[in-house]
Amino acid sequence: DAGRLGDELGVPVYAVGGFVRDLLLKSPTLDLDLVVEGDGQAFARAFAARHQGRVREHSKFKTAVVVLPHFTINANQPPREQKVDVATARLEYYEYPAALPTVELSSIKMDLYRRDFTINALAVELNPASFGRLVDFFGSQRDIKDRVIRVLHSLSFVEDPTRMLRAVRFSQRYDFRIGKQTLRLIKNALQLNLLDRLSGHRIFNELKLILNEEEFLQDLEMMQDLGILKAIHPKLEMTPHRKALLEELDKILTWYGLLYQSPTPRRWLLCLLAMAATWKEEELLALTVRLGLSKKEERELVTLRRSVHKAMDLLKRWCAGDKSLSELYGIMHQTPLEGALLLMAKFDDDCIKKHLSLYLTTLRGIQLQMSGEHLMDMGLPPGPIYTRILDSIRAAKLDGRASTLAAELALAE
Numbered sequence: 001d002a003g004r005l006g007d008e009l010g011v012p013v014y015a016v017g018g019f020v021r022d023l024l025l026k027s028p029t030l031d032l033d034l035v036v037e038g039d040g041q042a043f044a045r046a047f048a049a050r051h052q053g054r055v056r057e058h059s060k061f062k063t064a065v066v067v068l069p070h071f072t073i074n075a076n077q078p079p080r081e082q083k084v085d086v087a088t089a090r091l092e093y094y095e096y097p098a099a100l101p102t103v104e105l106s107s108i109k110m111d112l113y114r115r116d117f118t119i120n121a122l123a124v125e126l127n128p129a130s131f132g133r134l135v136d137f138f139g140s141q142r143d144i145k146d147r148v149i150r151v152l153h154s155l156s157f158v159e160d161p162t163r164m165l166r167a168v169r170f171s172q173r174y175d176f177r178i179g180k181q182t183l184r185l186i187k188n189a190l191q192l193n194l195l196d197r198l199s200g201h202r203i204f205n206e207l208k209l210i211l212n213e214e215e216f217l218q219d220l221e222m223m224q225d226l227g228i229l230k231a232i233h234p235k236l237e238m239t240p241h242r243k244a245l246l247e248e249l250d251k252i253l254t255w256y257g258l259l260y261q262s263p264t265p266r267r268w269l270l271c272l273l274a275m276a277a278t279w280k281e282e283e284l285l286a287l288t289v290r291l292g293l294s295k296k297e298e299r300e301l302v303t304l305r306r307s308v309h310k311a312m313d314l315l316k317r318w319c320a321g322d323k324s325l326s327e328l329y330g331i332m333h334q335t336p337l338e339g340a341l342l343l344m345a346k347f348d349d350d351c352i353k354k355h356l357s358l359y360l361t362t363l364r365g366i367q368l369q370m371s372g373e374h375l376m377d378m379g380l381p382p383g384p385i386y387t388r389i390l391d392s393i394r395a396a397k398l399d400g401r402a403s404t405l406a407a408e409l410a411l412a413e
């Protein structure tokens with residue numbers, strides 16, 4: 001339908017980027033990026049109106065995002081809300097490397113030329129007369145077939161050093177190698193300290209994308225081997241100890257993922273803490289400055305680290321005591337989810353690991369029948385006493401169920 005609308009408006013429309021790459025790799029994606037050779041924003045408005053969608057425009061970059069309420073991209077899947085990015089084919093000039101581009105109208109070829117890698121520089125025509133025709137100016141199909149990541153020109157990393165991190169991410173995700181010349185350009189870019197010119201915020205965004213990948217560990221190792229980690233921050237290094245901790249964390253994240261529990265842990269918090277496990281707090285703060293974390297993110301990271309340290313000491317003591325479940329709940333319920341997962345990874349002790357998994361799967365979600373409303377109905381004046389009463393009831397319930405839970409633990413063993 002985008003192509004038909006293109007005809008009506010008299011503009012060529014293409015699907016581009018990751019969507020086409022994943023189509024050729026037979027790993028379909030739901031992200032749809034369109035490029036319009038003409039007024040992309042006018043196209044986006046018409047497209048949204050036609051599908052009862054909403055449109056958000058970025059005039060500075062002549063782009064728009066359309067959110068469609070019931071969009072079917074794949075006949076085998078039910079319709080769902082769908083985001084479509086619409087860009088205007090354009091020529092970009094960079095005032096100086098790593099700066100934001102200024103924009104001027106141009107063609108699809110220039111649009112594809114400014115992309116990161118050949119594998120992302122493919123387009124498919126959508127207008128009915130040529131529907132489905134691949135537009136491949138830069139040998140993209142050959143590179144996908146040869147499983148290689150290549151930049152489009154030798155200044156690519158000078159223009160945008162975040163592409164070094166993207167090269168690693170795509171290389172590990174698709175098990176592609178990075179081309180020889182591209183590898184050389186990455187090494188040159190690192191020697192020229194090009195990452196130093198980037199805002200921390202941009203590096204952090206790419207790092208978050210990496211840490212959300214299934215292969216994040218291999219990504220980090222590759223970044224270590226290439227020297228990208230230490231270029232981001234001299235103390236970021238995959239030592240054997242950190243690697244072992246991250247491997248354990250990876251296993252635990254896979255286990256937790258299979259439980260389909262919400263919320264989903266924020267991997268950037270976990271991985272940064274695992275990397276900085278032995279650092280002083282000031283050193284961690286220096287990293288947060290380099291990565292341009294917001295005040296809120298910085299606070300979360302520091303608070304999480306403190307709560308992990310505190311819980312670690314308490315858990316060691318708990319383990320030497322009578323191991324009551326109410327006490328375990330008392331230690332853990334102040335610790336955010338990411339803290340509990342990190343503790344599971346840190347402790348070698350099987351008993352603590354099992355109890356932490358019991359906490360995450362069962363204890364954490366235990367509901368009380370009794371509530372503040374009941375206490376009010378009983379005529380008790382509201383106040384801090386409510387929390388104390390409810391806490392004691394929860395403790396009784398947790399410890400009262402100890403035999404059942406112990407049986408569950410025995411089964412887990």
Ligand code: ATP
Nearest residue numbers: 017018019031033114115116117120121160162163
């Ligand atoms: P993913 O599957 O991770 O979402 P994607 O290729 O769709 O991968 P996006 O970050 O959504 O990645 O980018 C969409 C497209 O925009 C890319 O395919 C690429 O063509 C282009 N692009 C994104 N970031 C850059 C960049 N830093 N430099 C050049 N082109 C980029």
